[in-house]
Amino acid sequence: MYSNKWIGSLYITPFVIGFLLFTAFPFVASFVLSLTDARLQDQLGAANFVGLSNYTEMAADSTFRQSLGVTFAYVFITVPLKLAFALFIAVVLNFKLKGIGLFRTAFYLPSILGGSVAIAVVWRFVFAGDGLLNQALAGIGIGGVNWLGEPTTAMFSIVLLRLWQFGSAMVVFLAGLKAIPEDLYEAADLDGASRLKQFFMITLPLLTPVLFFNFIMQIVQAFQEFNGPYIITAGGPLKSSYLLPLMIYEEAFKYFNLGYSSALSWVLFIIIAVFTAVAFWSQKHWVFYAQDRDDKGGH
Amino acid sequence: MSVDSVRLTDVRKTFNGHEVIKGVSLEVKKGELVVFVGPSGCGKSTLLRLIAGLETPTSGQIDIAGRDVTYAHPSKRGVAMVFQSYALYPHMTVFDNIAFALKIQGLPKAEIEHKVNAAAETLQLTHLLKRRPKALSGGQRQRVAIGRAIVRQPDVFLFDEPLSNLDAALRGQMRVEIARLHTKLNATSVYVTHDQVEAMTLADKIVVLNAGRIEQVGSPLDLYRKPANLFVAGFIGSPRMNTIKARVREVSSDAVGLDLPQTILSVPRVGAQVAAGANVTFGVRPENLHLAATDEEAHLSGYVILIERLGGETFAYVTLKDSEGEPLIMKLDGEAALYNHQEVRLKIDLNRAHLFAEDGQAIGVSPDFADKTDESVHV
Numbered sequence: 001m002y003s004n005k006w007i008g009s010l011y012i013t014p015f016v017i018g019f020l021l022f023t024a025f026p027f028v029a030s031f032v033l034s035l036t037d038a039r040l041q042d043q044l045g046a047a048n049f050v051g052l053s054n055y056t057e058m059a060a061d062s063t064f065r066q067s068l069g070v071t072f073a074y075v076f077i078t079v080p081l082k083l084a085f086a087l088f089i090a091v092v093l094n095f096k097l098k099g100i101g102l103f104r105t106a107f108y109l110p111s112i113l114g115g116s117v118a119i120a121v122v123w124r125f126v127f128a129g130d131g132l133l134n135q136a137l138a139g140i141g142i143g144g145v146n147w148l149g150e151p152t153t154a155m156f157s158i159v160l161l162r163l164w165q166f167g168s169a170m171v172v173f174l175a176g177l178k179a180i181p182e183d184l185y186e187a188a189d190l191d192g193a194s195r196l197k198q199f200f201m202i203t204l205p206l207l208t209p210v211l212f213f214n215f216i217m218q219i220v221q222a223f224q225e226f227n228g229p230y231i232i233t234a235g236g237p238l239k240s241s242y243l244l245p246l247m248i249y250e251e252a253f254k255y256f257n258l259g260y261s262s263a264l265s266w267v268l269f270i271i272i273a274v275f276t277a278v279a280f281w282s283q284k285h286w287v288f289y290a291q292d293r294d295d296k297g298g299h
Numbered sequence: 300m301s302v303d304s305v306r307l308t309d310v311r312k313t314f315n316g317h318e319v320i321k322g323v324s325l326e327v328k329k330g331e332l333v334v335f336v337g338p339s340g341c342g343k344s345t346l347l348r349l350i351a352g353l354e355t356p357t358s359g360q361i362d363i364a365g366r367d368v369t370y371a372h373p374s375k376r377g378v379a380m381v382f383q384s385y386a387l388y389p390h391m392t393v394f395d396n397i398a399f400a401l402k403i404q405g406l407p408k409a410e411i412e413h414k415v416n417a418a419a420e421t422l423q424l425t426h427l428l429k430r431r432p433k434a435l436s437g438g439q440r441q442r443v444a445i446g447r448a449i450v451r452q453p454d455v456f457l458f459d460e461p462l463s464n465l466d467a468a469l470r471g472q473m474r475v476e477i478a479r480l481h482t483k484l485n486a487t488s489v490y491v492t493h494d495q496v497e498a499m500t501l502a503d504k505i506v507v508l509n510a511g512r513i514e515q516v517g518s519p520l521d522l523y524r525k526p527a528n529l530f531v532a533g534f535i536g537s538p539r540m541n542t543i544k545a546r547v548r549e550v551s552s553d554a555v556g557l558d559l560p561q562t563i564l565s566v567p568r569v570g571a572q573v574a575a576g577a578n579v580t581f582g583v584r585p586e587n588l589h590l591a592a593t594d595e596e597a598h599l600s601g602y603v604i605l606i607e608r609l610g611g612e613t614f615a616y617v618t619l620k621d622s623e624g625e626p627l628i629m630k631l632d633g634e635a636a637l638y639n640h641q642e643v644r645l646k647i648d649l650n651r652a653h654l655f656a657e658d659g660q661a662i663g664v665s666p667d668f669a670d671k672t673d674e675s676v677h678v
Contacts, residue, residue: 183386186353191400191451192374201399205390290389290433 034263040256047259054263064264066239067247074155074243075222078162083214086166087207090173091199104174111167120161120231124148127157127232151240154233158241161228169214176210177203208287216279223272244268303362304329304455304487305350310359312345319345321511322359327455327504332481332488336498336534337508343491344459346508350489351380351457364454379448380457383464385440387432387447393419394428397446418450421480438469445477449484456488462497474500495535499523507531524668529580529659538585538614540653541627545581547573555654555662557581560622561599566652571663573656582653585614585630589646597644601627606637617643 034054038047058064093104113119126132127147134144147153180203188198204211226245229235235242235250244264252261305327312320319342327333335343348354350361352373361369368376379400387396394415395402401411419425422442432440441461448456461477462470478501481488492498498505499519507514507522507530515527519535526532532540548556548563555571557564559581566581573579591597604626605616611633616626629645631637654662 181384181386183382183384184388186351186373187380187382187386187388187447188399189353190351190373190378190380191447192403193399197403202388288390 030262030265033259034266036259038258038262040252040258050259054260055267057260058263058267063239063242063247067242067244070155070240070242071223071244074159074225074241075219078159078222079215079218081159082163082166082218083169083211085163086169086214087173087211089166090170090177091203093170093174094177108167108171111165111170117227117231120227123157123161123228124232148233149237151238154237154241158225158228158232161232162222162225169218172210172214173207176207180206205288206290209289212279212283212287216276219275219279220272223268223275303327304331304364305333305489306360306362307346307350308360308362310346310349310356310361312342312349312354313357318357319511320349320356323508323511323513325506325513325516327487327489329487330485331503332490332501333504333506334490334492334498334502335506335508336492336495337514338534339493340510341508342511343493343508347380347457347459347489347491350376350455351378352376377454378457379451379453379455380459381441381444381448381461383460385432385444385464387440387443389432392429392431393424393435393443393446396432396443397424397450399447400451414450415446418446421449421483422446437465438473441465441473442476445480449480449486454487456486458488458490460491460493462492463494470497477501496537499535505535507534509534525661525664526653527661529582529655532582532653532655532661536584538628538630540582540584541588541625542655543581543583543619543624543627545579547575547577547579549575553666557654559599561619564598564647564649566649566654567666568654568663569666569669571654573654573662578657579662580655580659582655583627583647584651584653585628587648587651588627588629589648590629590631590635591644591646594644596646598647599627599645601643601645603637603639603641603643606639609633613637615643617645 033047035049035051036047037050037054038044089107093100093107097103124131128134129144129146129149131147133147138144145153147157184202184206185198188202193201224245225243226249229241229243230246230249233241235246245268248261248264248268251257251264303326305325307323307325310320310323311318323346325333335346337343345354349356350363352368352371352375356369359369360367363376363378388399391399397415397418398411401414406414415428416425419428422445424439424442424446427435427439427443432443435443441464444461458477462473465473474497477490481501490497490501502519504516505519505522506516509530515522515531517525522531522535526535526540529542533542543559545557545559545564548558550556550571550573553567553569554565555568555573557566557579564581599619601617601619601622603615604618607614607616613631613633613635615629615631615635615637617629618626627645637643649665650667651665653665656662
């Protein structure tokens with residue numbers, strides 16, 4: 001019977017075609033483009049091979065250095081804060097209280113909405129000069145703050161948007177918390193460990209696999225943040241919220257430097273890859289897996 | 300008068316309007332190993348958790364070592380518990396697991412090491428101290444759980460079905476180890492199990508629980524010889540006691556005459572309070588049923604429907620003639636010559652028979668057991 005095998009393959013072709021066309025091809029093409037001086041308005045045939053000069057050019061590009069600094073700051077601020085916040089909310093929502101399901105839903109909602117353009121637009125209204133936040137502050141006698149007009153406060157407003165989307169990390173933490181057997185806490189109760197000690201001596205160590213997963217996901221996502229800063233601050237003021245994805249976008253579609261933009265994409269890709277690799281390498285020092293097979297008890 | 304180690308006074312516990320512990324009063328003496336036994340859902344684990352402080356009673360009082368601890372925090376009760384799942388901290392080594400409570404207490408490092416090493420030696424865990432729980436066998440994990448308890452030197456040890464996760468061979472071995480440990484430490488222990496063999500072999504005193512109430516308290520042999528009711532009679536002893544429905548024919552000062560489906564029996568009885576005509580249940584343990592040598596000494600007859608040969612002993616299942624009741628189980632010698640469908644005549648050791656009223660309560664005591672008391676059991 002030939003049919004089963006071929007029909008099976010047929011079912012996965014939509015995915016395979018989509019993957020080849022929209023993921024694999026752009027992936028390879030962007031690398032090839034990054035070695036040329038291709039410009040968006042010209043024929044691709046007109047592009048010249050320039051070797052690594054797009055990459056060497058970055059070293060002298062002060063905008064790139066500014067953007068890289070802002071991106072690192074954004075990632076290093078948002079990732080730990082968001083993880084801590086998500087874990088805190090997860091611990092609270094893990095209490096056995098009446099109507100806790102309702103709270104869990106309510107706290108998860110921002111994550112469903114958070115990544116969308118609409119919410120970024122709402123955020124802009126909230127933080128605008130005559131926005132909701134300033135009106136509320138005026139109500140209690142505090143003078144208007146130019147949230148989006150000052151470098152530090154502009155960064156603050158986009159950081160806050162990211163923290164507000166803690167839901168998906170929170171849900172994963174919550175699942176991790178639920179997987180810790182109740183009798184471990186009962187044993188610790190009998191042993192006289194306080195709630196705080198139980199959290200640091202039992203909960204946190206047993207949650208490290210989940211923490212690791214969330215850490216990787218958050219690092220990867222934070223490096224690629226685009227919607228928030230693009231809509232709320234447009235990278236400003238004074239490029240204070242000009243994250244790398246914004247620069248990649250503007251180089252390609254505002255200045256038409258397709259080659260340089262592709263090179264920037266590859267630099268971002270390499271940065272994310274290095275961070276992920278370092279995280280994976282480091283996990284043997286801090287991630288505890290209850291189920292692994294070859295543990296001989298410590299390192 | 301010595302203070303009881305654990306005293307429960309009319310303890311009740313309600314979960315969501317459903318009362319699972321219905322007024323339990325009990326005393327555990329210092330150094331005693333008391334076993335709570337009963338079918339699942341009888342409340343034995345809940346009762347243990349109430350003593351541990353993991354649950355709070357709805358009403359009643361719990362005293363440990365003469366102190367009211369009804370509402371005290373689990374760590375302030377002087378109890379240590381061995382959980383069914385062992386509840387070992389999977390990310391800590393055996394040493395750290397055993398040392399956990401001592402570290403929380405803030406003891407000096409040298410003292411912790413001394414105590415952990417002593418406990419490890421008692422339990423033969425010394426060579427495993429650096430391992431994590433997942434690198435241990437079930438029996439080793441069990442010993443770590445026990446080590447974690449003994450290192451705290453509690454007033455009372457609590458065991459919640461500690462052997463139920465082990466395979467049969469290991470269970471027997473650990474049972475002996477726990478018994479030996481109890482003798483060595485002479486610590487007051489409360490032990491929960493659904494396994495009546497564990498209860499019989501380990502306990503100084505058995506508490507039989509059913510549906511949130513105590514059915515009977517006594518030494519293992521007391522419960523075996525003089526079950527207070529049908530429930531205890533059926534629960535203690537393996538294989539279980541045989542029962543036959545009967546009607547009282549006549550009552551004299553030292554015997555009760557019974558009408559059984561096949562025969563008329565005069566059952567010797569001490570202190571029987573029952574009226575002629577009453578419906579009763581006649582009970583006889585498998586080892587008190589014998590093959591009759593002659594027709595004259597036979598009480599019952601029937602057919603063998605199944606033979607279980609265990610080597611040292613043989614269990615034969617016999618259906619009585621003209622009876623639709625459960626088959627009777629006989630415990631015979633391992634070499635007993637029997638075959639399936641064989642017609643057999645049975646002799647009942649009437650001096651060791653049991654009798655229960657319609658409400659399940661025992662009627663009198665058989666003469667062989669009447670003068671045997673708790674004291675004659677313990678040497």
